[in-house]
Amino acid sequence: MTIRPDPTFHATAQLAMQAPVENYGFTVMLSPDGAQPDGIAVIDLNPKSDSYGSIVHQLLMPNKGDEFHHFGWNACSSSLSPLSGHAFLERRYLIVPGIRSSRIYVIDTKDPLDLKIHKIIEPEEVFAKTGYSRPHTIHCGPEGIYVSTLGGGGKDGTDGPPGIFIMDCETFEIIGQYEMDRGKQDKHYDFWWNLPQDYMVSSEWGLPPQFENGIVAEDLLSNKYGHSIHFWDLRRRKNIQTIDFGENYQMALEIRPAHDPKKSHGFCGVVVDTTNLQGAIFTWWRGDDGTWQSKKTITIDPRPEKPENLPPLLQGFEAVPPLVTDIDLSLDDKYLYVACWGLGEMHQYDVSDPMNPVLTGKVELGGIARGTKHPGGGDFAFGPQMVEISRDGKRVYWTNSLYSTWDEQFYPGQEGGQMVMAHVGETGGLELEPDFYVDFPKGYRAHQIRLEGGDCSTDSFCYPNV
């Protein structure tokens, strides 16, 4: 507890954009075969520093096989509402779950160059207190820290639906399940919310047997992955509406609401449309009658390719699907970044009019049957995947791994972890920085990035822009 609110908490997204720029990034280090412990790498992001663009510190865990994926802060700008009652938390701890082990680490970043493990929550405790497994996305909010999970109970995580659980934001004790009435929700992936408007949106990937040992082609072709998003009354913890995009829209993953809480819209990325292999973005919004609506506003076409250049999984299709695996929205709600992990492209759309996005920038890097090199000369394994935007919207960082077993299926034989950065032009556009290329230590892949002081997929703001 502090005397003043943490200086990295901002009342509005606008104020967060004007705050000092990031000096460090924290990126997941994943050992895909579990041969080494997973960890967090600290990357120097200060261009004036001698060690700019390199890993300056790393913290490895005491266990192996956790499979780090997403992670998040213990506290963010959401603390600046009197309603939450915890204005004096520090943005200090990273909550890092293992999606294979269900173990959760709380990592102290007080000194970014000397990370320490503050607490470890063992899987048994997660299972016993929540009935869920495979913890994934972290958001800090009104009741503490919210953690989404990908699995229910039992060995293979199919005993009961997955959901969200809440942790105490000071002691990091697990409190229990979030949902009081989950309605139709039976799968889970991402979630986010609008705090003053009191709604939450959640999405669906698939159940653990559908992803842990690799993508299940039969399930995909028979449309058995998630294709719905759920709207919740956040504080009453009740599912109030489910929107089914249509069963061909397989894997509705990242939820990105507008950062300005006055707006009632957002986006959701769909990995693949099984009728034509397109990637898709849906815009969702609240209609005048108060019900939720959605519309497909972006489609990205697959690229025809000779079968001999394709991995066995895709040979029958003779095409490279875009595979929209991550999206991220800049704090001014202007640009939506869309990672096309299959094509090997990062797209930038102007979404000032959320119903009519316009493609304003594109970078090619990696990709199936293409393998575009980085302008600095380095290789880029796989394709652009987890993307994070600086608070001021001028720099876009991304890494390359999707998920251990899926990487092998779409990019057989490839290996490596890379993190890169692109500059955003004054009027849009995207250009890779040749001097920013972080090659991860041998045997490690890279996944989610968190920026010191908050980023564009962390903070929820309680006050509208003016």
Place this chain on the structure above:
Amino acid sequence: MELDTSTMTALWGAVILSGFYHGVNPGMGWPLAVSAGLMEGRNRAMAKAIGALAVGHLLAMLAILLPFSMMTALVNWQKEIRIGAGALVIAAGIYLLINRRHPRFLSRIHPTKLVLWSFLAAMAHGAGLMLVPIYLGICGVETADGGHDAARELMGQNIASAVFVALAHTLAMTIAGGVIAMAIYFYFGLKFLSRTWFNLDVLWASSLILVGCFGIYLAFEGH
């Protein structure tokens, strides 16, 4: 009489001051009024939110003060009641000093239900309790002035004082919070929100202990 007048002034001063103190604390809700104004883009929405926060706070004050005003009818037990009340307020202060956690149920209230939130937030933080020793002090001075009123009359008078104390306190709180909310809304902007926010938890709990001790002192002094 000389002493009684100055004591009375001091006690009413304390009622008003504690109102300002509650009002300027962002934790008591004025940022929610700014948020309401900005969310709806109308000044009226802010005024309405300030009003809702005031009603909730007033109800919380009355919920605590009225039971005590009933008890003052037990004229023979006055001293004991006041010592007991002082001890209760001290205990609440010590509890808040040891347990710095904010109750999680408050964060489950819908952001537009500001009357309910303001009421529960004031109750949870013992905002009404802070007024009890001051209020009993005021009743004590009045009793000393009035002499030998019948119990029934005395109680009526004390209920009226409870309402006045709650009203005066809430008015002061609303003015303080309202002025800050308007200053931020119209002139300074939201970057001042985090600059005006101080962690008052320890000061708050200490104030309760101090006020409780003061109440016990007054009981022994005979006011």
